[in-house]
Amino acid sequence: MRRLGCLVLIAGLCIAAFLTLNFVRGWMGDGPAEKDTTVIISEGMTLTRGARDMEKAGVISSSQAFLSRAKIFASDAPIKAGEYLIPAHASNRDILNLLQSGKVVARLVTIPEGMPSILVHEKLLSEKYLTGDVAVPREGSVLPDSYSYERGERRQAVLDRMQKAMKNTLDELWRARAKDAVVKTPEEALTLASIVEKETGVPSERRTVAGVYNNRLKIGMRLQADPTIIYPITQGKPLGRRIKRSEIEAVNGYNTYAMAGLPKGPIANPGRASIEAVLHPAKTKALYFVADGKGGHIFSDTLEEHQANVKKWFAIRRARGEL
Structure with a gap:
């Protein structure tokens, strides 16, 4: 009888050990999800409700088993609202740790340098996981960058962060401006920087282009920047055709062919590098520049040199069949 009792005891202990090991494995072992799965935890959602949703999504095998193990093995910290990416085969333990950490999926909306505000507006509206309406932002008020947001x-709220980033950046750069910068206010810096942004896509040229415009403004010479002709027509969107003579001669608050000085405001949202270029223009005697056919520009000090460079540019365009 003693021997039988010992055998029963041993068997009972083995069963208990097996059940305990299985219970622990169910908490720490691989979960059932075959692929990464997105789970949404709504504001105010309880762990019980979240567990039921996760069982339906297939990231846990049983909501009841999950909750039972959580009571024993996990802290009582609340789960946080948001969108979570649950890795394939994530354990119950790792899933709850993730939901309690608040490490939600980070989505990005990217605003390229020189994007006009009308396109920033369209970009925000196209992000399907954002909510609510938003007005077209003031031109030049958005700092081009990549911004994270939650589903x-x-x-x-996202636009507010973009505009705060521009304000902070402009304030910082304005305080460190060079003494020979021709712009008199941060607003003028934004306006000129937006023209520089639209005139060149070559980073190494920005300060030289800014230097040319700096020189022109100092002597009262017209900027004659093509993008300022286009802006009143399309609000910064691509024109899609050659500029007409009537548009070159049009008198408005932006066309720098028809007036001296700066336009009445920015024609795009300039990036940090273009603002820096305007506030630290290159020391150059150049007053002119024209495309070189390779993506950059040729700069010249005199009108005679410039006209010769323009002839070369037209010859390149004729060879390409563009004229």
Whole structure:
């Protein structure tokens, strides 16, 4: 009888050990999800409700088993609202740790340098995981960059971050401006920087282009920047055709062929590098520049040199069949 009792005891202990090991394995072992799965935790959602949703999504095998193990093995910290990416085969333990950490999926909306505000507006509206309406932002008020947002966040909240970033950046750069910068206010810096941004896509040229415009403004010479002709027509969108003579001669608040000085405001949202270029223009005697046919520009000090460079540019365009 003693021997039988010992055998029963041993068997009972083995069963208990097996059940305990299985219970622990169910908490720490691989989960059932075959692929990464997105889970949404709504504001105010309880762990019980979240567990049921996760069982339906296939990231845990049983909501009841998950909750039972969580009571024993996990802290009582609340889960946080947001969108979570649950890795394939994530354990119950790792899933709950993730939901309690608040490390939600980071989505990005990218605003390229020189994007006009009308396109920033369209970009925000096209982000399907953002919510609410938003007005077209003031031109030049958005700092081009990549901005993270959470699913369900308001478009206005994202725009507010973009505009705050521009304000902070402009304030910082304005304080460190060079003494020979021709612009007199931060607003003028934004306006000129937006022209520089649209005139060249070559980073090494920005300060030289800024230097040319700096020189022209100092002597009262017209800027004659093509993008300022286009802006009143399309609000910064591509024109899609050659500029007409009537548009070159049009008198408005932007066309720098028809007036001296700066336009009445920015024609795009300039990036940090273009603002820096305007506030630290290259020391150059150049007053002119024209495309070189290779993506950059040729700069010249005199009108005679410039006209010769323009002839070369037209010859390149004729060879390409563009004229």
